[in-house]
Amino acid sequence: MTLPSAQPSERTRTTTGVSFASRLTFEDIHHSYHGKQTIRGISLTAEPGEVLCLLGPSGSGKTTLLRIAAGIEVQAQGRVVIDGREAAGPSVFLPPEKRGIGLMFQDFALFPHMSVLDNVRFGLTALPKREAVAAAQAALERVGLAHYAAQYPHALSGGEQQRVALARALAPRPGVLLMDEPFSGLDSRLKDTVRADTLQILRESRATAIVVTHDAEEAMRMADRIALLRDGRLVQVGTSDLLYRQPKDLFAAAFFSEINQFDGRVRDGAVDTPVGRVAAPQFAEGTAVSIAVRLSDVRVMPQGGEIEARIRSRRFLGVIELLELAVPGREEPLRARVRADLLPTALADVTVTVQPQDILVFEKDG
Template sequence: MTFDSQSQGRQTSRAAGVSFASRLTFEDIHHSYHGKETIRGISLTAEPGEVLCLLGPSGSGKTTLLRIAAGIEVQSRGRVVIDGREAAGPSVFLPPEKRGIGLMFQDFALFPHMTVLDNVRFGLTALTAHEAAAAARAALERVGLAHYAGKYPHALSGGEQQRVALARALAPRPGVLLMDEPFSGLDSRLKDTIRADTLAILRESRATAIVVTHDAEEAMRMADRIALLRDGRLVQAGSAEELYQAPRDLFAAAFFSEINEFSGIVSGGRVETPLGIVPAHDLSDGSKVSVAVRLSDVRVMPQGGSIEARIRSRRFLGVVELLNLAVSGREEPVRARIRADLLPPHISDVTLSVAPQDILVFEKADQTA
C-alpha cells in the first residue's frame, strides 16, 4: 500500500502533533561485551531534525551504539547527552522511558494478540485512555493506516506492519527516533516505496532520526549525514557526497562502490598503476599505497583509449554490462561496469581510459605490508 505523502501531510498536520527535535551526542563512547571491546571511542552528534544513518558491516557496532542511546545497553566509558542534559555517564543513567526516545526494532515487535490501534497506544501510559486512543489514531492517520485500526498484525502485509511499528514509535512524539535496520525484512520490490514514505513521515514529524543500516545505497537515499563504522570505530562522517567523492580510506571507498584495487609505491610524487599514472604529491617517495578505481570510472571503447585490453568475459545486467578485462602488467582482471549498448556484441580487443581524478590513492597504514 502506498500513499501521497504531500496530501497525507496536509491531512495529518492538524491531527497529529509534531515532535520537538532533540540533539543527541555520543561523547567518547566505549563498550565491551565479555571482555571484547565493541565500541572504541566514538564521538558523534545527531543534530535536531536530521536523519543520521549509522552505516557499516555486521559487527561494526551500529546496533550497540543505538542501544546505548536508547538506554538498553550501558557504555563502559563516555557520555550520552540529549539536549545538553546527560542521559548516561559516570554518575547518571536515565532509563529508556525518561529519555524522550522512540525505538523501532528490526522485527517490528508487534503484539499479535492486540489490534493495530492497541499496539500503537501500548506505550502511551502517561495519557488517559481517551487521550491515548486519540494519539494512536492520529499516529495511524499519519502513516496512512487509520482504517486498519481494528485489524490484527497478521492481517497486514510486511510493509503495513512496518508502518504500524513506525506509528507506535512516533505516537509519544519522541525528540529522537531510533530505527534498527527498519527495512531489512521487506520485499526488495517494496523497499524503495516504503523508504520514501518513511522519510516523508520523518520529515513531517520533525523528530531527529538515527537509522542503522548495512546498505550504503539505503543510507545515501535517506540520510542527511552518514556515519561509517568499522570494528567499533568511526571511520568517517559526512554527507553522502562527501563520503563517496572523498573517502578517507580504502575501506570507505569500497563500501560505497565496487572498486578495482591495486598496490603501488610513490616515486617522484606519483604512482604508476595498470590504469594510468596518478599524482601523489602529499606522500613521500617510497610510501606504499593502495590505489582504487571504481568500476563505473573505467571507460571502455573499441579504440582511442590509452590502455589496450582484452575482454575475458562480459555479463549482461540489463541497463549495464559487467566486464572482466585482461590488462598488461596485471594478473588479476580489471573490472568495468559500462552501459549495455556501448560495445559491439562480438568485440574482444578494446581500449581503456580512466581520468586521473577518478584514481583514488590511500597510504597503507602498515608500511611493512
C-alpha cells in the same frame, strides 16, 4: 489472509504531528561484551531534526551504539547527552522512558494478540485512555493505516507492519527516533516506496532520527549525514557526497562502490598503476599505497582509449554490463561497469581510459 496493500496514491494520510527535535551526543563511548571491545571511543552528534545514518558491516557496533542511546545497553566509558542534559554517564543513568526517545526495532516487535490500534497505544501509558486512543488513531492516520486500526498484525503485509511500528514509535512525539535496520525485512519491490514514505513522515515530524543500516545506497537515499563505522570505530562522518567523492581510506571507498584495487609505491611524487600514472604529492617518497578505481569510472571503447585491453568475460545485468578485462601489467582482470549494448557483442579487443581524478590513492593499511 493478508489484506492488499494500499498504493501510495490511494492512501489517506494526514500530516505528521511535529515533535520538538533534540540534539543527541555520544561522547567518547566505549563498550565491551564478554571481554571483547565492541565500541572504541566513538564521539558523534545527531543534530536537531536531521536524519543521521549509522552505516557499516555486521559487527561494526551500529546497533550497540543505538541501544546505548536508548538506554538498553550501558556503556563502559563516556557519556550520552540529550539537549545538554546527561542521560548516561559515570554517575547518571536515565531509564529509556525518561529520555524522550522512540525506538523502532528491526523485526517491528508488534504484539500479535493486540489490535493495530492497541499496538500503537501501548507506549502512551502516561495519557488517560481516551487521549491515548485519540493519539494512537492520529498516528495511524499519519502513516495511512487508520482503516486497519481494528485488525491484528498478522493480517497486514510487511510494509504495513513497518508503518504500524513507525506510528507506534512516533505516537509519543519523541525528540529522537532510533531505527534499527527498519527496512531489512521488506520485499525489495516495496522497499523504495516504504522508505520514501518513512522519510517524508520523518521530515514532517521534525524529530531527530538515527537510522542503522548496512546498505550504503539506503544510507545515501535517506541521510542528511552518514557515520561510517568499522570494528567499533568511527571511520568518517559527512554527507553522502563527501563520503563517496572523498573517502578517507580504502575501506570507505569500497563500502560505497565496487572497486578495482591495486598496490603501488610513491616515486617522484606519483604512483604508476595499470590504468595510468597519478600524482600523489601528499605522500612521502617510497610510501606503500593502495589504489582504488571504481568500476563505473573505467571507460571502455572500441578504440581511442589510452590502454589496450581484451574482454575476458561480459555479463548482461539489464541496464549495464559487467566486464572483465585483461590489461598489461596486471594478472587479475580489471573490472568495469558499462552501459548495456555500448559495445558490439563479438568485440574482443578494446581500449580503456581512466581519468586521473578517478584514481584514488590511500596509504597502505598496516
